Amino acid sequence: MSQTMPAPLVYQASLFHDSLATPEFDFSGARRIALDSRSWIEHIPDWLEHPDARFRELMEVAPWLQRDRWMYTRTVIEPRLTADYSDLAEAPRSLRAMAAALSEHYGVNYRSLWVNLYRDQHDSTAWHGDNIGRIQAESIVPVLTLGASRRFLMRPTHGGATSTFRPASGDLIVMGGRAQRDWRHCVPKESTPSGPRISINFAPEQHRALRSMRYMD
Numbered sequence: 001m002s003q004t005m006p007a008p009l010v011y012q013a014s015l016f017h018d019s020l021a022t023p024e025f026d027f028s029g030a031r032r033i034a035l036d037s038r039s040w041i042e043h044i045p046d047w048l049e050h051p052d053a054r055f056r057e058l059m060e061v062a063p064w065l066q067r068d069r070w071m072y073t074r075t076v077i078e079p080r081l082t083a084d085y086s087d088l089a090e091a092p093r094s095l096r097a098m099a100a101a102l103s104e105h106y107g108v109n110y111r112s113l114w115v116n117l118y119r120d121q122h123d124s125t126a127w128h129g130d131n132i133g134r135i136q137a138e139s140i141v142p143v144l145t146l147g148a149s150r151r152f153l154m155r156p157t158h159g160g161a162t163s164t165f166r167p168a169s170g171d172l173i174v175m176g177g178r179a180q181r182d183w184r185h186c187v188p189k190e191s192t193p194s195g196p197r198i199s200i201n202f203a204p205e206q207h208r209a210l211r212s213m214r215y216m217d
């Protein structure tokens with residue numbers, strides 16, 4: 001895998017007020033759905049206050065990279081930009097506050113995160129399971145949406161019906177139990193225009209390869 005700096009993105013510059021620097025979180029709207037007897041997904045609408053401020057902050061400060069990877073016979077450019085904070089200590093304060101709130105709520109020590117930018121409807125993430133599933137049979141993986149709402153799909157690893165979720169800006173999607181082993185998830189391309197969306201993906205392992213070695217089947 002290689003990575004290059006992307007061409008500069010156009011975005012609205014913003015000023016950060018101290019009152020927005022430490023976000024607040026609300027778990028009260030959580031709706032947990034059993035995917036099967038051992039896997040679940042939780043959708044928490046409006047988990048994060050001021051998602052627009054967080055979106056602008058990440059557009060400005062995240063170390064966005066365009067990655068590519070060797071796929072069988074050719075190099076494929078990933079259809080999104082990504083920024084890694086493999087060590088949570090190096091992430092912006094607002095992201096550290098999110099990780100701390102999630103760690104306390106789910107009893108998992110989130111130590112690492114990566115951020116995806118879907119620039120428009122043509123960007124996507126293919127079907128996969130996060131690499132934590134290779135290390136642990138059960139895990140809890142929170143994914144926060146900022147910006148545009150995109151479909152987030154889940155289907156059983158060995159075939160079966162697809163479930164569709166539509167997290168809006170500030171919503172949290174949390175995959176739990178055996179969801180990284182027995183299920184696959186993706187963010188498909190859309191056929192209608194979409195504005196930019198950022199997703200923040202939290203991981204318990206401080207491991208640079210964690211993200212890039214996802215199950216891709």
Ligand SMILES: O=C(O)CCC(=O)C(=O)O
Nearest residue numbers: 116125143152187199201
């Ligand atoms: O963008 C999302 O909502 C999910 C992205 C994802 O699953 C990943 O990067 O592993």
Ligand SMILES: [Mn+2]
Nearest residue numbers: 128129130185
């Ligand atoms: Mn994933």
